[in-house]
Amino acid sequence: MKALNNIFARAAAEPRRIVLAEGEDARVLQAAAIAVERGIANVVVLGNAARVKSLAQAEGISLVGIELVDPATAPERSRYAEVFYSLRKAKGMTKAQAEEAIADPLHYAQMMVREGDADGSVAGAVYTTGDTVRAAIQIIGMAPQSSLVSSFFLMMLCEPFHDLKGGVIFSDCGLVIDPDAEQLANIAMSAADSAQNLLGEAPRVAMLSFSTSGSASHAAVTKVVEATNRVKAQRPEMIIDGDVQLDAAIVAEIAERKVANSQTHGRANVLVFPNLEAGNIGYKLAERIGKAEAIGPILQGLNKPANDLSRGCSVTDIVNVVAITVVQAQ
Numbered sequence: 001m002k003a004l005n006n007i008f009a010r011a012a013a014e015p016r017r018i019v020l021a022e023g024e025d026a027r028v029l030q031a032a033a034i035a036v037e038r039g040i041a042n043v044v045v046l047g048n049a050a051r052v053k054s055l056a057q058a059e060g061i062s063l064v065g066i067e068l069v070d071p072a073t074a075p076e077r078s079r080y081a082e083v084f085y086s087l088r089k090a091k092g093m094t095k096a097q098a099e100e101a102i103a104d105p106l107h108y109a110q111m112m113v114r115e116g117d118a119d120g121s122v123a124g125a126v127y128t129t130g131d132t133v134r135a136a137i138q139i140i141g142m143a144p145q146s147s148l149v150s151s152f153f154l155m156m157l158c159e160p161f162h163d164l165k166g167g168v169i170f171s172d173c174g175l176v177i178d179p180d181a182e183q184l185a186n187i188a189m190s191a192a193d194s195a196q197n198l199l200g201e202a203p204r205v206a207m208l209s210f211s212t213s214g215s216a217s218h219a220a221v222t223k224v225v226e227a228t229n230r231v232k233a234q235r236p237e238m239i240i241d242g243d244v245q246l247d248a249a250i251v252a253e254i255a256e257r258k259v260a261n262s263q264t265h266g267r268a269n270v271l272v273f274p275n276l277e278a279g280n281i282g283y284k285l286a287e288r289i290g291k292a293e294a295i296g297p298i299l300q301g302l303n304k305p306a307n308d309l310s311r312g313c314s315v316t317d318i319v320n321v322v323a324i325t326v327v328q329a330q
Helices: 003-011 024-038 048-060 077-091 095-102 105-114 129-139 182-197 219-234 246-248 252-258 276-288 315-329
Strands: 017-019 041-046 067-069 120-123 152-156 166-171 206-208 239-244 270-272 293-298 304-309
Touching: 003 166, 003 182, 003 315, 017 024, 017 166, 024 048, 024 182, 024 270, 024 293, 024 315, 041 105, 041 120, 041 315, 048 067, 048 219, 067 129, 077 095, 077 105, 077 129, 095 105, 105 129, 105 304, 120 315, 129 304, 152 182, 152 206, 166 182, 166 315, 182 206, 182 219, 182 270, 182 315, 206 219, 206 246, 219 239, 239 246, 246 252, 246 270, 276 293, 293 304, 293 315, 304 315
Parallel strands: 017 041, 017 120, 041 067, 120 304, 166 270, 206 239, 206 270
Antiparallel strands: 152 166, 152 293
């Protein structure tokens, strides 16, 4: 767990203010308490104050050190609503609709991040991925250098039987269904940046396919090759192989036999899947059969950190995402 331990150490060294939108969920409240206890974040929890306090009492969760904000009565609500109206009025939003939206904890959380009142947000234990991502794009917006919001999983391979050790970025496994070559290149560059930030090592990117070095001829392979060439043109210093099959991406002996002039040499730490179908299947195979720990989905390409959770997430999952959000915000 060296990579994850490093993330927690970095978060504890420089905590940031992270807002959790779903304070009326017991898992989120427990995670908030753990994050404060471990010193990895200054936590703001959103929700109806009376219900959150009642839940904390019933679950035996300490609220010491946690800031509790009720969006329905918060003094910032009017200012946030005005900002949201200015952002969305061209799309037909009225002031009344903006006021109603900001009373919702998800929109309030993203507005806190936009306005600098929080450094990052975490939601998705209750809200759907679609709702979480939509609110983040509408309010926080995309990073200047990005034309696409995508996601990744940080896969931790730390069991004794894992030949490939440490953290590996899998992208995109949760958001972009069928990227074209330009979008796939964007995903690859964002994933590489995520690897550099979170793993603290140079990204070694494998553009995955069912083909290695043109061993198959198909439009799906052509897309991966074109995406790889786009990345090479924009980031000539990046270590990247593509098109490449999974075994050649992560097994040095196979890469030596199958990939002429390989840059990753079978030691990829960023695996870029050709579409969401492959990515989703891939990370779940690694998690369920390979016993890797999957942390995410983590969003990339936004102007400021706003991360999603699975609605089946555990308390540990939430704490891990809080730590990653802190490091993204540093």
